[in-house]
Amino acid sequence: MSETRLTAGPEEAARKLPKTFEPASFEERWYRVWMDEGRFQPQGPEGSPRFVMVIPPPNVTGKLHIGHAYGRTVEDILARWMRMRGYRVLWVPGTDHAGIATQMVMERQLAKQGIDRRDLGRDKFIERVWAWKREAKDTIQSQLKKLGCSLDWSRERFTLDPDLSRAVRHAFVSLYRDGLIYKGRYVVNWCPRCGTAVSDLEVIHKDVEGTLYRIRYDVPGVASGAIVATTRPETMLGDTALAIHPDDPRTAKLRGRKGILPIVGRELPVIEDGILVDREFGTGIVKVTPAHDVNDFAAGRRHGLPEVVVIGPDGKMTAEAGEFAGLDRFEARKQVLARLTAENRLVGSEPHRMAVGTCQRCETIIEPYLSTQWFVKIKPLAEPAIEAVEKGDVRFVPSNWTKTYYEWMKNIYDWCISRQLWWGHRIPAFTCANGHLTVTEADPKSCEICGSESFEQDPDVLDTWFSSQLWPFSVFGWPDETEDYRKFYPTDTLVTGYDILFFWVARMIMAGLRFTGKAPFSVVHLHGLVRVGGEKMSKTRGNVIDPLEAIAEFGADAVRLTLASAAASGPTVSVERSRMAGSRNFATKLWNAARFTLGQVETGGEAAPLASAPKTLPDRWILSRLSSTAEAANRHLAGFRFDEAAGAVYQFVWHELCDGYLEMVKPLFSGRDGDSPGREGARAVLLRCLSDSLALLHPFMPFVTEEIWEKLAGKPGTLIVEKYPEADASLRDEAAERIVEAAREVITRVRNFRSERGFSPTEPVRLSIDPDSPDRALAGEVRPLVPLLKHLARLSDLSFEAPGAQAFRDVVAGFSVGLSVAERAGSGDSNRVAKQVTALDEEIAELSAKLHNPSFLDKAPRPVVDKVRRRLVELEERRSALSSGGS
RNA sequence: GGGAGGUUAGCUCAGAGGUAGAGCGUCUGCUUUACACGCAGUAGGUCGCAGGUUCGACCCCUGCACCUCCCACCA
Numbered sequence: 032m033s034e035t036r037l038t039a040g041p042e043e044a045a046r047k048l049p050k051t052f053e054p055a056s057f058e059e060r061w062y063r064v065w066m067d068e069g070r071f072q073p074q075g076p077e078g079s080p081r082f083v084m085v086i087p088p089p090n091v092t093g094k095l096h097i098g099h100a101y102g103r104t105v106e107d108i109l110a111r112w113m114r115m116r117g118y119r120v121l122w123v124p125g126t127d128h129a130g131i132a133t134q135m136v137m138e139r140q141l142a143k144q145g146i147d148r149r150d151l152g153r154d155k156f157i158e159r160v161w162a163w164k165r166e167a168k169d170t171i172q173s174q175l176k177k178l179g180c181s182l183d184w185s186r187e188r189f190t191l192d193p194d195l196s197r198a199v200r201h202a203f204v205s206l207y208r209d210g211l212i213y214k215g216r217y218v219v220n221w222c223p224r225c226g227t228a229v230s231d232l233e234v235i236h237k238d239v240e241g242t243l244y245r246i247r248y249d250v251p252g253v254a255s256g257a258i259v260a261t262t263r264p265e266t267m268l269g270d271t272a273l274a275i276h277p278d279d280p281r282t283a284k285l286r287g288r289k290g291i292l293p294i295v296g297r298e299l300p301v302i303e304d305g306i307l308v309d310r311e312f313g314t315g316i317v318k319v320t321p322a323h324d325v326n327d328f329a330a331g332r333r334h335g336l337p338e339v340v341v342i343g344p345d346g347k348m349t350a351e352a353g354e355f356a357g358l359d360r361f362e363a364r365k366q367v368l369a370r371l372t373a374e375n376r377l378v379g380s381e382p383h384r385m386a387v388g389t390c391q392r393c394e395t396i397i398e399p400y401l402s403t404q405w406f407v408k409i410k411p412l413a414e415p416a417i418e419a420v421e422k423g424d425v426r427f428v429p430s431n432w433t434k435t436y437y438e439w440m441k442n443i444y445d446w447c448i449s450r451q452l453w454w455g456h457r458i459p460a461f462t463c464a465n466g467h468l469t470v471t472e473a474d475p476k477s478c479e480i481c482g483s484e485s486f487e488q489d490p491d492v493l494d495t496w497f498s499s500q501l502w503p504f505s506v507f508g509w510p511d512e513t514e515d516y517r518k519f520y521p522t523d524t525l526v527t528g529y530d531i532l533f534f535w536v537a538r539m540i541m542a543g544l545r546f547t548g549k550a551p552f553s554v555v556h557l558h559g560l561v562r563v564g565g566e567k568m569s570k571t572r573g574n575v576i577d578p579l580e581a582i583a584e585f586g587a588d589a590v591r592l593t594l595a596s597a598a599a600s601g602p603t604v605s606v607e608r609s610r611m612a613g614s615r616n617f618a619t620k621l622w623n624a625a626r627f628t629l630g631q632v633e634t635g636g637e638a639a640p641l642a643s644a645p646k647t648l649p650d651r652w653i654l655s656r657l658s659s660t661a662e663a664a665n666r667h668l669a670g671f672r673f674d675e676a677a678g679a680v681y682q683f684v685w686h687e688l689c690d691g692y693l694e695m696v697k698p699l700f701s702g703r704d705g706d707s708p709g710r711e712g713a714r715a716v717l718l719r720c721l722s723d724s725l726a727l728l729h730p731f732m733p734f735v736t737e738e739i740w741e742k743l744a745g746k747p748g749t750l751i752v753e754k755y756p757e758a759d760a761s762l763r764d765e766a767a768e769r770i771v772e773a774a775r776e777v778i779t780r781v782r783n784f785r786s787e788r789g790f791s792p793t794e795p796v797r798l799s800i801d802p803d804s805p806d807r808a809l810a811g812e813v814r815p816l817v818p819l820l821k822h823l824a825r826l827s828d829l830s831f832e833a834p835g836a837q838a839f840r841d842v843v844a845g846f847s848v849g850l851s852v853a854e855r856a857g858s859g860d861s862n863r864v865a866k867q868v869t870a871l872d873e874e875i876a877e878l879s880a881k882l883h884n885p886s887f888l889d890k891a892p893r894p895v896v897d898k899v900r901r902r903l904v905e906l907e908e909r910r911s912a913l914s915s916g917g918s
Numbered sequence: 919g920g921g922a923g924g925u926u927a928g929c930u931c932a933g934a935g936g937u938a939g940a941g942c943g944u945c946u947g948c949u950u951u952a953c954a955c956g957c958a959g960u961a962g963g964u965c966g967c968a969g970g971u972u973c974g975a976c977c978c979c980u981g982c983a984c985c986u987c988c989c990a991c992c993a
Contacts, residue, residue: 616955627952887973
């Protein structure tokens with residue numbers, strides 16, 4: 032290897048890494064290199080294990096926010112990690128047409144120019160949306176690239192692409208032929224502002240303080256009439272019955288009679304319905320409005336009641352509402368109430384807390400509206416999807432989402448999939464001139480029943496989620512058995528926010544099982560939603576973090592590391608700008624550590640074979656730490672604990688490699704003398720630690736690690752496909768860890784000794800280590816570190832003897848030590864020592880009480896008892912040291 | 919009406935049946951030739967409240983308080 036070295040020497044190599052760390056100077060370049068080298072396409076031999084993900088396709092409504100950046104970062108970490116572990120990784124990018132959302136964006140744009148989409152016409156409108164879509168897609172794509180996402184752009188998809196549209200049609204027709212899609216007239220959730228039906232999931236329930244009105248209806252033959260309660264008086268205009276419970280004695284006198292609808296004068300049969308009417312609630316009499324309430328609708332169908340629509344699709348009263356026709360539904364409520372009051376029929380009203388449904392997109396109050404729609408019969412799809420999770424074919428991480436999934440799946444209702452919109456997949460249903468319905472994948476040529484060649488396609492489009500649910504396989508060309516489909520389906524891991532568990536994840540599982548016979552992925556990682564400093568992001572709060580701005584300010588690596596570090600298992604992911612700065616500082620730290628290392632080692636290969644080099648205690652220590660860091664990183668990545676994984680490497684690089692090892696080896700390199708013993712070994716170790724750190728960090732910080740790697744290797748970077756470091760049992764060295772860490776504690780104690788009594792940091796300190804320390808073996812083992820201790824702790828003298836009477840005494844990490852400065856003992860600071868003594872006394876009392884407790888000695892496990900004993904000994908040692916020497 | 923999660927250092931959050939951690943911030947020193955986006959050191963917490971289980975609970979159980987969120991066709 033060393034013969035092929037490309038760089039000449041240490042100094043030259045160091046010069047290649049600029050003094051200041053400027054992420055913007057290399058981020059773009061690396062992304063291009065990876066692309067040009069085809070690294071985002073499945074790498075490695077065909078037979079090797081594969082790892083496949085599909086991106087949750089972002090809506091083409093605009094640009095990505097920090098929440099997207101979080102999810103995609105997590106995915107990219109997985110992709111890069113798996114790629115480095117030798118998997119053939121494929122991560123498929125794409126975008127979602129997002130029917131309602133995108134149409135709304137476009138309508139708002141048009142509104143600014145004073146244009147109504149209806150004036151434009153369907154074709155012109157859709158043309159404009161396509162133009163918008165192209166722009167939004169480009170923006171999203173460039174954002175994902177800036178973030179460093181290793182997506183295979185050659186396989187990018189859009190839900191309205193021709194082949195994906197074909198998948199949608201195929202799925203629709205297949206479900207229709209199997210009787211799982213039907214068309215019918217039912218009460219659905221209707222948004223009067225959007226002018227479309229929406230599914231149950233798209234209705235957001237909000238608690239509001241409403242009013243429950245009591246209204247008296249006349250019932251000939253019953254003097255008291257019938258008192259009914261309603262929160263929506265305006266719907267009474269559409270009443271077609273009164274309902275009582277068959278077994279309720281309170282209302283028995285109404286049985287078989289007819290009521291009279293106030294204002295309208297319509298006769299209302301009294302029906303008996305044990306499902307609709309709750310015997311316990313209210314007056315026991317219910318007004319029945321089949322066209323404007325789901326329950327009433329069902330009751331109406333049971334009893335064959337007329338369905339009178341009094342509120343139209345625009346939220347205004349229809350002609351059926353008589354004198355109220357044309358009024359907005361809320362204005363109508365007021366006027367109906369006024370009228371009832373005038374007629375003395377309003378017998379009471381009381382405050383009533385209730386949930387009102389609002390539109391997920393525009394917050395307009397949803398109207399239950401009787402209309403003809405298309406539905407998916409969902410139970411037959413849900414059952415296998417429940418089973419798949421029960422059998423473990425699909426696993427949720429964290430697992431507590433499993434229960435939520437089951438609950439929803441078991442109480443699922445049919446899915447209304449038709450939308451009265453323009454932007455989306457047109458429903459493949461055609462009606463011929465004679466009214467015959469044809470549902471086909473290809474546009475029909477002639478009617479199979481009457482031969483008519485004139486057709487009209489259903490004007491409605493499908494719910495966006497109908498196409499999204501096919502995403503994991505439609506992106507691979509399904510329903511065709513394409514090569515990609517065979518190679519890459521089913522996928523492995525799906526990463527998405529828990530907020531679309533029902534909308535998307537559950538439906539993908541149902542669709543995947545139905546259409547491909549396989550669960551579309553085996554693991555679903557549901558992450559929390561990003562909050563900024565504990566608060567929901569919002570423009571009014573002014574705490575919105577724009578990923579692009581953050582990247583410009585801190586660098587993509589810092590943004591990614593911050594997001595990864597914020598990843599917790601909880602429902603919220605808290606991100607703060609100050610953490611971004613911290614991550615950028617870490618990147619700078621890494622950069623500078625590399626500059627130092629490059630100045631000391633020759634690059635272009637292993638400076639010296641690591642295995643054969645003689646190793647010092649610090650060498651053994653840092654390599655051991657490196658090995659356990661690699662172990663922790665892999666373990667936590669496998670468990671989707673990106674925060675722990677990132678934290679482990681961060682801690683290692685900053686606090687062990689930089690603060691620890693680097694400082695320990697500096698004397699070896701600064702010496703003017705030709706060959707310090709251990710220098711060659713240190714070079715090998717340094718190089719190994721740096722290169723492994725870069726590799727360990729690469730999934731989190733791909734750009735800066737690749738940039739440094741290139742300088743280190745002396746040739747163009749390929750870190751992205753380098754092997755991910757793993758725990759190396761041969762490097763584990765517990766003895767070295769114990770000794771070096773004890774030494775580090777001693778160093779800290781010396782520094783702290785100075786600062787606590789006001790000495791300058793350069794004041795020479797004499798340290799004595801008592802051979803008769805609590806841990807005698809350690810006192811011997813630490814001897815090889817004497818020169819290092821003297822250097823790092825700036826000791827004027829280090830002796831292994833009982834501390835003199837003048838010395839300030841303490842116990843640290845198993846050592847009894849004595850500290851003094853020249854001939855003076857450490858004085859002053861009695862305050863602090865007193866505080867420490869008090870704390871020690873408290874703990875000593877506690878521990879000895881424990882050791883005098885027979886049941887503790889009896890029942891606690893041996894190791895615990897032993898540990899307490901040892902601790903007590905050390906504390907007592909420390910107690911006597913603190914109160915004896917020096918002051 | 920059901921269900922899930924939370925309540926830990928000034929802030930944002932990790933954590934585990936055996937005497938509490940990080941990042942940022944605070945304070946005190948440092949031009950220690952990789953790094954002031956730095957180095958060294960320090961302070962700061964009866965781990966929401968009340969019971970219980972246990973030799974031992976911040977961690978398990980019960981109840982309470984407060985805060986999120988999800989689901990829900992009670993007029």
